Every structure is written in C-alpha cells, then in structure tokens.
Amino acid sequence: MGRKIGVLTSGGDSPGMNAAIRAVVRAGIEKGMEVYGISRGYEGLLDGEISQLDRSSVGDIMQRGGTFLMTARSKRFMTEEGQAKAAMMLETFGIDGLVVIGGDGSMRGGLSLAKHGITVMGVPGTIDNDLGYTDYTIGFDTAVATVLDAIGKLRDTSSAHERAVIVEVMGRNCGDIALYSGLTGGAEEVLVPERPFDLNELCRKIVISRNRGKRHNIIIKAEGVDISSAELARQVQEKTGKETKVVILSYLQRGGEPTMRDRLLATLCGVKAAELLADGGSQSKAIGTVNGRIVAYDLEEALQQKRPFDEEMYDMIGVLAK
Amino acid sequence: MGRKIGVLTSGGDSPGMNAAIRAVVRAGIEKGMEVYGISRGYEGLLDGEISQLDRSSVGDIMQRGGTFLMTARSKRFMTEEGQAKAAMMLETFGIDGLVVIGGDGSMRGGLSLAKHGITVMGVPGTIDNDLGYTDYTIGFDTAVATVLDAIGKLRDTSSAHERAVIVEVMGRNCGDIALYSGLTGGAEEVLVPERPFDLNELCRKIVISRNRGKRHNIIIKAEGVDISSAELARQVQEKTGKETKVVILSYLQRGGEPTMRDRLLATLCGVKAAELLADGGSQSKAIGTVNGRIVAYDLEEALQQKRPFDEEMYDMIGVLAK
Amino acid sequence: MGRKIGVLTSGGDSPGMNAAIRAVVRAGIEKGMEVYGISRGYEGLLDGEISQLDRSSVGDIMQRGGTFLMTARSKRFMTEEGQAKAAMMLETFGIDGLVVIGGDGSMRGGLSLAKHGITVMGVPGTIDNDLGYTDYTIGFDTAVATVLDAIGKLRDTSSAHERAVIVEVMGRNCGDIALYSGLTGGAEEVLVPERPFDLNELCRKIVISRNRGKRHNIIIKAEGVDISSAELARQVQEKTGKETKVVILSYLQRGGEPTMRDRLLATLCGVKAAELLADGGSQSKAIGTVNGRIVAYDLEEALQQKRPFDEEMYDMIGVLAK
Amino acid sequence: MGRKIGVLTSGGDSPGMNAAIRAVVRAGIEKGMEVYGISRGYEGLLDGEISQLDRSSVGDIMQRGGTFLMTARSKRFMTEEGQAKAAMMLETFGIDGLVVIGGDGSMRGGLSLAKHGITVMGVPGTIDNDLGYTDYTIGFDTAVATVLDAIGKLRDTSSAHERAVIVEVMGRNCGDIALYSGLTGGAEEVLVPERPFDLNELCRKIVISRNRGKRHNIIIKAEGVDISSAELARQVQEKTGKETKVVILSYLQRGGEPTMRDRLLATLCGVKAAELLADGGSQSKAIGTVNGRIVAYDLEEALQQKRPFDEEMYDMIGVLAK
Incomplete structure (x- = not known):
C-alpha cells in the first residue's frame, strides 16, 4: 500500500x-x-x-x-x-x-x-x-500577462489624450512584476522597491520624451515603492505639466486562466x-x-x-x- | 466638386x-x-x-x-x-x-x-x-466586455478566498455599464446612480448568499453612486463579517480593441x-x-x-x- | 403548485x-x-x-x-x-x-x-x-468575435508575407457570420451563399489593391459558397500571381466564453x-x-x-x- | 564612428x-x-x-x-x-x-x-x-498560447457533443508545439513526428476514457505526423464509434500579440x-x-x-x- x-x-x-x-x-x-x-x-x-x-x-x-x-x-x-x-x-x-x-x-x-x-x-x-x-x-507569468494586457489598453487611451499614466502593480518587496511587465510592455519608467526612486529624474525623462514627440508615458510602479501612486501622480503632473492618471490593477493580477x-x-x-x-x-x-x-x-x-x-x-x- | x-x-x-x-x-x-x-x-x-x-x-x-x-x-x-x-x-x-x-x-x-x-x-x-x-x-459594448473580463478574473480569486469584491466601473450619471456588466457577469448586486442604495439590504443579501453556500460576492458599483468604494467596503465588511476588497477599473475601460x-x-x-x-x-x-x-x-x-x-x-x- | x-x-x-x-x-x-x-x-x-x-x-x-x-x-x-x-x-x-x-x-x-x-x-x-x-x-455575436480575433492574427502574418488569405467561416445557407466579420474585420472581400460569386471580379480587386500598395488581402468565405476554399485559393493564386492561403475556422467558432x-x-x-x-x-x-x-x-x-x-x-x- | x-x-x-x-x-x-x-x-x-x-x-x-x-x-x-x-x-x-x-x-x-x-x-x-x-x-510561446486558446474553445463544444476532436498544429520535424500545448492543455493524446504512432493504442485510450465517463477527447497532432488528419479522424471514428472532428489551426499560430x-x-x-x-x-x-x-x-x-x-x-x- x-x-x-x-x-x-x-x-x-x-x-x-x-x-x-x-x-x-x-x-x-x-x-x-x-x-x-x-x-x-x-x-x-x-x-x-x-x-x-x-x-x-x-x-x-x-x-x-x-x-x-x-x-x-x-x-x-x-x-x-x-x-x-x-x-x-x-x-x-x-x-x-x-x-x-x-x-x-x-x-x-x-x-x-x-x-x-x-x-x-x-x-x-x-x-x-x-x-x-x-x-x-x-x-507570475500570468500576472505579468494581465499587466501587459492592461498596458495595451492604457496605451490606446493615454496616447489619444497625450497623458502619462501610472500603473500600480503588485509586489511589496519584489519588483519583478513591475520589471518584467515594464521591459516587455514598453514602459518608459519602472519603479521597484529594490531601487531608490528619483522624482526629478522621472520627470526629466517625461519632459524629454514629450519633446521628442512621444505621446504617452507609461510608468509602472510596484506597490512596495515608498510613495502612494496618487501622490506620485500629483507631483509628476505638477512638475511636468503633463496630465497624469493612476490605475491600480490590484486583484485583477491574481485571476485569469x-x-x-x-x-x-x-x-x-x-x-x-x-x-x-x-x-x-x-x-x-x-x-x-x-x-x-x-x-x-x-x-x-x-x-x-x-x-x-x-x-x-x-x-x-x-x-x-x- | x-x-x-x-x-x-x-x-x-x-x-x-x-x-x-x-x-x-x-x-x-x-x-x-x-x-x-x-x-x-x-x-x-x-x-x-x-x-x-x-x-x-x-x-x-x-x-x-x-x-x-x-x-x-x-x-x-x-x-x-x-x-x-x-x-x-x-x-x-x-x-x-x-x-x-x-x-x-x-x-x-x-x-x-x-x-x-x-x-x-x-x-x-x-x-x-x-x-x-x-x-x-x-x-459601450467594449467597455462592458472589459468589465466582464475583469469580473471573470476576480471571480477566481474571490471564490478561492471566499471574499466579497466591489468592482467600481465608470458611469457618473448613467449606470448602464454597471447594469449590463452586472446582469451578464452574474454579479450579486449592482449599484447605480439612478437608484437609491440601501446598505442593509446589500448586506442582508451577502449574508443570505453566504449561508446558501455561495463562496464569492461580486458587487458592481458605478462611480456616480454616492459613497466611495473604500467606505462601502469598510461598512460591508463590518456588517457582514465577510472580507471585502475593492477594485477600481478606471481607464482600463476606455481602451482595448x-x-x-x-x-x-x-x-x-x-x-x-x-x-x-x-x-x-x-x-x-x-x-x-x-x-x-x-x-x-x-x-x-x-x-x-x-x-x-x-x-x-x-x-x-x-x-x-x- | x-x-x-x-x-x-x-x-x-x-x-x-x-x-x-x-x-x-x-x-x-x-x-x-x-x-x-x-x-x-x-x-x-x-x-x-x-x-x-x-x-x-x-x-x-x-x-x-x-x-x-x-x-x-x-x-x-x-x-x-x-x-x-x-x-x-x-x-x-x-x-x-x-x-x-x-x-x-x-x-x-x-x-x-x-x-x-x-x-x-x-x-x-x-x-x-x-x-x-x-x-x-x-x-452569433461570439462566433463573429472569434472570427475577428482570427482575422487579427491572420492580418499580422499575411501582411508580413504580402499574401492573400481565405478565411472559411460557418454558414451553409446564411452568410451573416461572413458578412458581419467581413465588414467589421476590414476584409477586402466577402463571399456569401446569398450572392453569386464572380472569380474575375474578386481577382481584379486583389490586383488593384496590390497595385495601390495594400500588403494583405483578407477574403471571408462562408462554407455554403459553391466552391471549395482550396480550389478558390488555387484559382486566385493562378490568376493574380499572389500567394494565397486557406484557413478553415471550423468548430473554433462554436466555442469560447x-x-x-x-x-x-x-x-x-x-x-x-x-x-x-x-x-x-x-x-x-x-x-x-x-x-x-x-x-x-x-x-x-x-x-x-x-x-x-x-x-x-x-x-x-x-x-x-x- | x-x-x-x-x-x-x-x-x-x-x-x-x-x-x-x-x-x-x-x-x-x-x-x-x-x-x-x-x-x-x-x-x-x-x-x-x-x-x-x-x-x-x-x-x-x-x-x-x-x-x-x-x-x-x-x-x-x-x-x-x-x-x-x-x-x-x-x-x-x-x-x-x-x-x-x-x-x-x-x-x-x-x-x-x-x-x-x-x-x-x-x-x-x-x-x-x-x-x-x-x-x-x-x-513558440505565443504559438502554444494560441493553441491553448483553441483547445479551450474546442473543449466546450466537444464536451457538449461528447465528441473527439483532432487539433492539427504546426511542426513538420519538431513536435514541440504539440507537446507543450498537449501537456498544458490537458489533451488526452499527443502525436508528434519524433515518435511512432499506434492507432490501436490511441483508440483504446479513447474507448477507456469514454467508459470512465470522460465526455471529450482532445488529440493534438503535429502536421509532420505521417497520416492526414482527415484520414486519422476517419479511422478513429470507425474504430471507436465516437464522432471525431478535425480542426487545422494553420496560420492562426503565426499571428497574434x-x-x-x-x-x-x-x-x-x-x-x-x-x-x-x-x-x-x-x-x-x-x-x-x-x-x-x-x-x-x-x-x-x-x-x-x-x-x-x-x-x-x-x-x-x-x-x-x-
């Protein structure tokens, strides 16, 4: 037996x-x-x-x-x-x-x-x-696929409005969801808990990319980064003059086939x-x-x-x- | 000419x-x-x-x-x-x-x-x-499709955790996105700006459905409903004892094929x-x-x-x- | 009772x-x-x-x-x-x-x-x-969505190869799946059982569109049309000189959410x-x-x-x- | 320079x-x-x-x-x-x-x-x-994802009809698309060019699984396997008495995000x-x-x-x- x-x-x-x-x-x-x-x-x-x-x-x-x-x-x-x-x-x-x-x-x-x-x-x-x-x-692979799908949707509308959008993804101590979805989703910037975050550098990049004719900016932010997404959006908008929205993917990342x-x-x-x-x-x-x-x-x-x-x-x- | x-x-x-x-x-x-x-x-x-x-x-x-x-x-x-x-x-x-x-x-x-x-x-x-x-x-049809896709994902994870989830969808004056996605997504409850909202009735339904063995509760709330989703979740959780999460679909609803x-x-x-x-x-x-x-x-x-x-x-x- | x-x-x-x-x-x-x-x-x-x-x-x-x-x-x-x-x-x-x-x-x-x-x-x-x-x-709506998804995929690869592709869809007596997916999928041509089919006209359009710089041709053919997709492809390829492939969607159209x-x-x-x-x-x-x-x-x-x-x-x- | x-x-x-x-x-x-x-x-x-x-x-x-x-x-x-x-x-x-x-x-x-x-x-x-x-x-990963999506759709309809379905996938000399999609798609049988193919064994499995109450059979066949899918379906249907359909995914596998x-x-x-x-x-x-x-x-x-x-x-x- x-x-x-x-x-x-x-x-x-x-x-x-x-x-x-x-x-x-x-x-x-x-x-x-x-x-x-x-x-x-x-x-x-x-x-x-x-x-x-x-x-x-x-x-x-x-x-x-x-x-x-x-x-x-x-x-x-x-x-x-x-x-x-x-x-x-x-x-x-x-x-x-x-x-x-x-x-x-x-x-x-x-x-x-x-x-x-x-x-x-x-x-x-x-x-x-x-x-x-x-x-x-x-x-992990599925969660990143969900984030990529969201980035695809947000790119459409951000591009139409010439906006920046901050996509908050899961990851308290580990920035891998942000890292992988950022690299393969064509995000302009990725903020992870493992690396310090420099607001001025981020805003500089946004301004430069706008001046080069880029219509949208996708910023992926892991939840573990030490600033709320809403506050980050406020500061980015103030510093760059570019309208900046926030989308928090939350539990969507846990589901799906x-x-x-x-x-x-x-x-x-x-x-x-x-x-x-x-x-x-x-x-x-x-x-x-x-x-x-x-x-x-x-x-x-x-x-x-x-x-x-x-x-x-x-x-x-x-x-x-x- | x-x-x-x-x-x-x-x-x-x-x-x-x-x-x-x-x-x-x-x-x-x-x-x-x-x-x-x-x-x-x-x-x-x-x-x-x-x-x-x-x-x-x-x-x-x-x-x-x-x-x-x-x-x-x-x-x-x-x-x-x-x-x-x-x-x-x-x-x-x-x-x-x-x-x-x-x-x-x-x-x-x-x-x-x-x-x-x-x-x-x-x-x-x-x-x-x-x-x-x-x-x-x-x-409109695409936005509802996006909400249905999200509901499908959230059902998986809500069911696994036996949670309630409040899905906030667009619609300031018109509850149609909530209405259509709620009916065709199998949501337990739909809150729209066109109808008054009764917290006790909502909580009663959640308790009854739990007692009948239902593992998850999906509540669709149009953004125009006069209570914040976070506050609603807090109150539902307090009154029903059921863990209640919030997902705000936001600009995702605007994008996609x-x-x-x-x-x-x-x-x-x-x-x-x-x-x-x-x-x-x-x-x-x-x-x-x-x-x-x-x-x-x-x-x-x-x-x-x-x-x-x-x-x-x-x-x-x-x-x-x- | x-x-x-x-x-x-x-x-x-x-x-x-x-x-x-x-x-x-x-x-x-x-x-x-x-x-x-x-x-x-x-x-x-x-x-x-x-x-x-x-x-x-x-x-x-x-x-x-x-x-x-x-x-x-x-x-x-x-x-x-x-x-x-x-x-x-x-x-x-x-x-x-x-x-x-x-x-x-x-x-x-x-x-x-x-x-x-x-x-x-x-x-x-x-x-x-x-x-x-x-x-x-x-x-019906879901079947057409499945066809549209397929057209999207076939457009990628047809365009890369500058090919024509014949997509055979269901519909023995009724061309509606072909009609709706053709109109909303941007097909160049739709063949339905309700209308006679003119090979020369079809080939003329393919030649003209190629000369105008179009890289791909999507032809939707309902199964009820009185020529096999393989034979149609053979004739189109012969008459236009354009490589022509066939995809038969078959039972895929019956499934899906x-x-x-x-x-x-x-x-x-x-x-x-x-x-x-x-x-x-x-x-x-x-x-x-x-x-x-x-x-x-x-x-x-x-x-x-x-x-x-x-x-x-x-x-x-x-x-x-x- | x-x-x-x-x-x-x-x-x-x-x-x-x-x-x-x-x-x-x-x-x-x-x-x-x-x-x-x-x-x-x-x-x-x-x-x-x-x-x-x-x-x-x-x-x-x-x-x-x-x-x-x-x-x-x-x-x-x-x-x-x-x-x-x-x-x-x-x-x-x-x-x-x-x-x-x-x-x-x-x-x-x-x-x-x-x-x-x-x-x-x-x-x-x-x-x-x-x-x-x-x-x-x-x-390769995307092609397998496309096959999995198709298997999902075909499972619905095969199950409703209690049918077997043969899904022909790409792969002339290499059975990897069949192998990976078969294992992760829950196919009952996978036929690859690298392995000899035994019709009787295949049919035996179909009969046994039916007797055990399984309603559908998904058979993945790489195109390089030395029998046409139509002929295979004919033989399976004859030997098992189970209705057997064929879907050839063809160029769909080449497209998509x-x-x-x-x-x-x-x-x-x-x-x-x-x-x-x-x-x-x-x-x-x-x-x-x-x-x-x-x-x-x-x-x-x-x-x-x-x-x-x-x-x-x-x-x-x-x-x-x-």
Whole structure:
C-alpha cells in the first residue's frame, strides 16, 4: 500500500495552483499513493476539512484561475499549539506527506509541520516571484500577462489624450512584476522597491520624451515603492505639466486562466512533489525551477535564500524605452 | 466638386472611434467629398491642426482602441469667442460640414458651431451610454466586455478566498455599464446612480448568499453612486463579517480593441454622417441607433432627450443572481 | 403548485446556451415552477434523462461556452413514433411546458411536441443567425468575435508575407457570420451563399489593391459558397500571381466564453420563456429579438419566415474596404 | 564612428520578431552604431531595399505580431551567385554586420553571407522551436498560447457533443508545439513526428476514457505526423464509434500579440546581437537561450546541433491525462 499524502493551497491564490493540484493528485495516484485534498489551507487542516481525491476530481480544472481547494489565512496555525494540532490532524488521517502550494509564509508553515514529523514538499505558488530559491513562481507569468494586457489598453487611451499614466502593480518587496511587465510592455519608467526612486529624474525623462514627440508615458510602479501612486501622480503632473492618471490593477493580477508557462511550471513541480513523496523520503523540500530545470532543495535552506535583483534587465528598460 | 468636410474626436476617447473615422473618410471620399482630419478635438481645430485624409490614411486602424486623431479638452472653445474663431477656421479651410465624434459635451460643442453656419453631424462616441436619443453609444459594448473580463478574473480569486469584491466601473450619471456588466457577469448586486442604495439590504443579501453556500460576492458599483468604494467596503465588511476588497477599473475601460458591435455601430454611424453631408443638407443631426436601426435626429432636439433607465433589466439582476 | 417545465439544448451547441438555461431555471423557480433539465436534447428526452434543477445547479455556468445539458442529434426523434414517445415521457414526468434552445431543426422538433399537447418555447440558440423571425440568434455575436480575433492574427502574418488569405467561416445557407466579420474585420472581400460569386471580379480587386500598395488581402468565405476554399485559393493564386492561403475556422467558432450580447440575449429570451410558461398559456412560441426588443411569435408561423439578406451591409464592404 | 549594421527578418514570420527588431535598433543606436532595416528578407536585400532606422521608427511595434520589415522567400538568394550579390549589396551600403531573425533556413542563409565577410548574428525567430542550439525560439510561446486558446474553445463544444476532436498544429520535424500545448492543455493524446504512432493504442485510450465517463477527447497532432488528419479522424471514428472532428489551426499560430516570454526572449536576443556587433567582433554567432541564460554560439556549429526530444514531458502526458 502506498503512502497517504495531502495537498493544500495557502496564502494568496495564484493562477496555476489548480494545475499544480491536478499534477500532485494524478501523479500521486499513478505512483500508488492515496491523495487527500485539504480545503482552506492550514485553517481547513485544523478543522479536518480533508477528503480523498481521485483522478476525476481534478478534471477540467487545469485552465481555471484560483484554487478549487480554496485558501485562507489562519491565525490559529501561527501558534506552536496550532501547528502541533495540525500535525496531529494529519496523523489522524494517516497522512505523513504534505504538498504545500503557496508563497514564503505558506512554506514556513510547512516547515513548522516538518518539525512535527511530516514530510513537506513546498511548491511555489504566488504571483509575486519573491522566493529566493526558484527563478520563477507559479502565477507570475500570468500576472505579468494581465499587466501587459492592461498596458495595451492604457496605451490606446493615454496616447489619444497625450497623458502619462501610472500603473500600480503588485509586489511589496519584489519588483519583478513591475520589471518584467515594464521591459516587455514598453514602459518608459519602472519603479521597484529594490531601487531608490528619483522624482526629478522621472520627470526629466517625461519632459524629454514629450519633446521628442512621444505621446504617452507609461510608468509602472510596484506597490512596495515608498510613495502612494496618487501622490506620485500629483507631483509628476505638477512638475511636468503633463496630465497624469493612476490605475491600480490590484486583484485583477491574481485571476485569469494561467498561461502555458504557469501551467507547465505547476505541472512539473506537482509531479516532482508527488515523485519525491512516493519515493518514501522523509526530507522536506522546496521545489522550483533554476536555469530552466526543476530542482528540489532542502526546505529550510531554500527559504533562507535571498532573491537577487536583475540589474541587467532593469538597466535595459532605460536603454530600450528611450 | 464635392463638399469639403472635417472630422474630429472630442472628449474622453472610446473604443470604436477609429472605426467611425475610417467610415467617415472612406464613405465621404466615395461620395466625392474631400475629408479633412482635425487633430486634438476643438483645441486642434482652433490651432488649425487640419489635414486632408485619403483612403490609406485610415488603413489598419479600425481594430485599434483610442483615436488616431487624438482628443483633448479645450477651455478656449468653451467661450463664444472661441466658437466663433473655430467656425472661422473651418471657413478658412473651406469646410462647411463637420463630423463630431464624442459624447454629450462634444455634441453641444458641435451645436455651437452649427449656430455659426457649419452643418454638424454628431456621432455618439463615449463608453458611458449616457445619451438620451440613442440606444447605444460607440465604446459601450467594449467597455462592458472589459468589465466582464475583469469580473471573470476576480471571480477566481474571490471564490478561492471566499471574499466579497466591489468592482467600481465608470458611469457618473448613467449606470448602464454597471447594469449590463452586472446582469451578464452574474454579479450579486449592482449599484447605480439612478437608484437609491440601501446598505442593509446589500448586506442582508451577502449574508443570505453566504449561508446558501455561495463562496464569492461580486458587487458592481458605478462611480456616480454616492459613497466611495473604500467606505462601502469598510461598512460591508463590518456588517457582514465577510472580507471585502475593492477594485477600481478606471481607464482600463476606455481602451482595448473594439468589439464587433462597437465597430459596426461606428461604421454605420460614420457612413450615415458622410451620406447626409454628401446629400448637401444643411441641417445638423445627431446620429445613433434606435431599435436596431440607424437614425438621424435634429441635433438640438436629440441632446434634450432624457435617457430612460431600464427598470426591467435592473429588477432581473435580483431575480437571477439569487 | 406551479407548473413543471423542462429545458433542453439541441442541435449544434452555441455560446450562450448556458446563460439561457440559467435564466430559464432561475426565473422559472422565481415564478413558482419546478424546472427539469433534460440532457442530450431529444435523444436524452427519449431516454428519460431528466432531473430537477435548483438555483445552484446553474451557478457559475453563464460565462461558459458549450451547454452543460449537452446536446445530440436524435434519429429516433425524427419519426412520428419517436415524437409521440417523447411527449409521453414528458407527460410521465408531469412536464407540460418545454423550453427548446437550439436552431431551426431543434425548433421544428419542438413544434412536433407542441402537436402532442406540450407548450413549447423556442429560444434561438445557434451561431448561424439563420432564423427568419429574429434579428439575432444566441451565439452569433461570439462566433463573429472569434472570427475577428482570427482575422487579427491572420492580418499580422499575411501582411508580413504580402499574401492573400481565405478565411472559411460557418454558414451553409446564411452568410451573416461572413458578412458581419467581413465588414467589421476590414476584409477586402466577402463571399456569401446569398450572392453569386464572380472569380474575375474578386481577382481584379486583389490586383488593384496590390497595385495601390495594400500588403494583405483578407477574403471571408462562408462554407455554403459553391466552391471549395482550396480550389478558390488555387484559382486566385493562378490568376493574380499572389500567394494565397486557406484557413478553415471550423468548430473554433462554436466555442469560447459568450460575449455580453450573447449572454444578454440568452438571459432575456430565457426569462421571457419562463414568464410565458408561468403565465399558464398553452400557445407555443418562438422567442427572439426584433428591432432591439424581445418578442414571442407563434412558433409555427415564426419558423416559416424567410431571413432577408442585408444588402446595405454587403454593399458597404465594397465601399469601405477599397 | 560606429559600425553600420543591418537587420532583416526571413522565412516564416513569428510573433516577437518586431520586439527583436526594436531591441536591435535601440540597443544598436545606444552603442553608437547606425542600424539599417532591410525589407523582405534576402529578397529585399538583393533589391537594395535598405533604409536607416532611428529610435522612433520602431516605436509601438513590440506588441504587434508579424514583422514590420516583412519577410519573403528568395530563390535568387539560394544560389552562390545570389549570395555573393547580397554580400556586395551590404558592402555598397557600408554594412558589415547583419542581424538575421529567422529559423534554420534563414540562419543558413546568414552563414553563406558570413563566408563573404559579413559578421552575422542569428536570432531564432520561428514558432516551431526546432533549432538545436537554443531551448526556445521566439514565437513558440505565443504559438502554444494560441493553441491553448483553441483547445479551450474546442473543449466546450466537444464536451457538449461528447465528441473527439483532432487539433492539427504546426511542426513538420519538431513536435514541440504539440507537446507543450498537449501537456498544458490537458489533451488526452499527443502525436508528434519524433515518435511512432499506434492507432490501436490511441483508440483504446479513447474507448477507456469514454467508459470512465470522460465526455471529450482532445488529440493534438503535429502536421509532420505521417497520416492526414482527415484520414486519422476517419479511422478513429470507425474504430471507436465516437464522432471525431478535425480542426487545422494553420496560420492562426503565426499571428497574434507576442506573449511576455516571446517579447522577453526577443528583447534579450536582440540586445545581445547588437552588443556583440558593437564590440567589433567578426565572428558570426547564433544567439539563443540555454538553461534560462542568453548564449551566443559559433553560427556554423550551432546549426549542426540536433534538437533532443523531451521524453519526460511526453511520458507525463500519458500519466496526467488519464
């Protein structure tokens, strides 16, 4: 008889989570394991919201955004007592392997369960791309696609009105959504939390580009940058004389059908997680992609890695948008 | 020799304006007229930004959002002096017929030119659908499509988190974007400026739907409703205990490729405007669609018509979303 | 106690059928009726695949293409014996009102049930727009949107290669998909079954447009036109010397999320069908939209109406594409 | 004074070519070079269709499909004489560095120019992903996205009708489009030219999945597989009794807005090409991406590399689609 494993999604949802669940379930069953879905993340785990999944329970979900297991924040799980209780609940169901699909906080939650004897596989599900050990996280590609779609729409109308527009995107500590969408969306300027922000330089560029005949200016600003978008717009408008609008994309970036890349990454990570658990190992791992290959690192060590900022891409924006 | 006519876009841009310009230009040339494009609306008219357009100058633009003639607000044109100067400018170029593509304010601007002897054809280009004399305006269908796309994305993530989300859409005096996207997007509640808003009733519905097992609540709120979205979210969350988020779609609604409906309406209105001018008439008209047919009404009278609110659709939302 | 009614989808599926089902179910229940879903059209009816639907059984389906009740062709139902058996099956379930969502053939099937005492409401679900009594059918708007999306993609690559491309769209007897997508997609030529087709004229236009500097030619051809697309391409290429490719959109046109217009039409028709049945009437009706208003005509008479061809739009293509 | 360099697109167009041109032009100018655009590939080169590009000539093109430089096949260039003449033409314009954006054949064309003293940088622009030296080619990600979109639409309608559908995708020698879209689109079966094809096994799977309650079967077939799609459909339908339809996506796969990945790859390759030429080197290179990093290999050696087939992904489809 194969191992019994569980799978849950936790923290903010991201497009591709369903594809990851599907891969865990189907590859897990193929490997002879029983797979249990845990609803509402750690909160549902504490409440015993656990039920077995078969192949057909994950049919037709790969292309859907969100997560059919739902997700939630759990205050109760943040205490040592909660974590012990959660581990006990898994034990009650005979589950000793768990796939946690989520971001940094969710994986740290998994780590706490690992300390109670559960073998935990972390699968990086977050749009923010803010994990140090993996080049990409599941949902990031889709989130950037949503931003690009928005930039396309805003370019039309900004150009018609000869306006500047500030597009606020997600990213509290990590500017990757801003960086990637800015470079590939043809934004004139990208503001990220990793780099200081110089208002005068920004305004200078806007004035210069207008004088060169450019009709619109798209400025991408990560939410983590230390000025509100409204205030930034006010200052830019005052200094440049150019009408400046703000659009905050907010939760739109979390939804939508996952792109091929996100489905693929989710599928490969999910299969890897199932395989590692089926192999009977007891070491908890963080799964991800490095240099285009699927990797599995020690969970604790992986979470300590710092994410480097891509200077080269950042500098390229200045060169190409001019 | 045919008449010389001008075409301009004015006010907020809307998807389909380019399709309307194309139709005016090509149908106008077909009818033997010379067609001049005026850039930046009335502001550009005052500055003499006028140049002749040929068939190929409007190639490959039909599917683009925005307006390649650009648009602007013009304070100078708001005075009688400005209007006289604008009419004189048209006279200088030998233009005695003008197609104005825009909303209510833009058409009123056209009316003032009509009083100086210009024959003006108003083509309804605005996403707001707030003109009384026409069933639909150019851009409305696309704006609703953009809202539906957003609702689809937000449904994923709201459902995963079991949240309510308030989607703020455009519409200061006219709730049509909210109404149409609410009914066809499956929103639980639609708040429009035409109807009073009852917080307790809204919260009751949210509680009841949660108790019936519904995981997400989508509330569409037109910007003209007399409470800020942030404040509304605060109150809903307090009263229902359900986490409630806000997304403000803002200028996204103005952009994007026009839908078939908007291209079609724009094309039919543009052709009609060109035909009426080619017929040599001197009566200014507002062009639109009533009961599926293209109509041309006296411009002044058309602008006095009040837009009725569609009670039936509004009531249907309550029935169908339950 | 309210009436018991059934709802089925029949014939080729079309985007918006789910929205129509949802409207029938929810408006029907609101009016105090019991609503039964019949799977697989008339075939499922004969097999008694009938089950009661509640409000939540039609949750989250409005935006989905296809039909969750499925559809099928039924040879058995084509005989008088089959029709009598089908009517008896409805009687067995106590159902005396039936909403049939489908095209011409499906509605004729409904008519045969009407003759056995069932009150039938026909809701026009077909992408072909080939029904005489209604201006639009459910799914047509979405099908045209799919064609426009394809034209957009093909324009890119045709323009890069300076090619002509023949896009074959659905429409055996009715050229409306070709007509609407051609006019709003900027096609150079539209071939429809309603009009004779002159190869030399087509080739002349291609040569002239190339000489005028146009890089691509998009030719939309309805499948009902009396020459195969491959043969047409061969002849065009031979006569004009211009490389000519064929793309057959086929079943792509049947799928996809319904547009706002299709969801709206489906919703309004579905509600109307439920209302008429709830009013207790026994006259069978065909529901549709004429001049922008929802109408309900006598079913038999409605099916005898011939669809007129829109000459004006057809001629406009020639003028605007030049 | 900087070097004079040229850029051309050749062979079948692919989404992202414009982004690559933009990057070459803007990074090239930044590095102090003069950049010349050559229209219609090698054919245009022979005809001297060469003109200098500045920053603004590549404005607003990154998001467009196709290639604004156009592309063509050139028989004249296939002879040694033609190649010598082309090299001479470049010399006449003072151009000694050339960026060739295209697939295998286009790069081989570049190699022949390299033998006449031109420094050639090959940038991999083809949707087929069939180059051995690079993990991905520009346009591949977008092509797969187009296939996924089609699969989504076909799933709706296949499911409603309980049909099988064969989706024929591009790929004469390389099954990557089929492989990636099949795995991430949830196809039941993927047929690629790299693997033998067993009709009985395919039919067995269809029967088993039907018996397990699956309503639709999506079969992705690369065009290079040694049976026509129509013939395959006929045989499947005969052997399984399941209605089987064919959709051939054809040139749709070449068009559309490039995805983020394609824009990014194009941008990084284009910048790299410009940098290598600006550095004054005279060695011709093929640029691409290996393990997530941009690489530049000797052009001749790169073209000799065989593309490996991803067995692991291929096997995964069988496991996950069951």
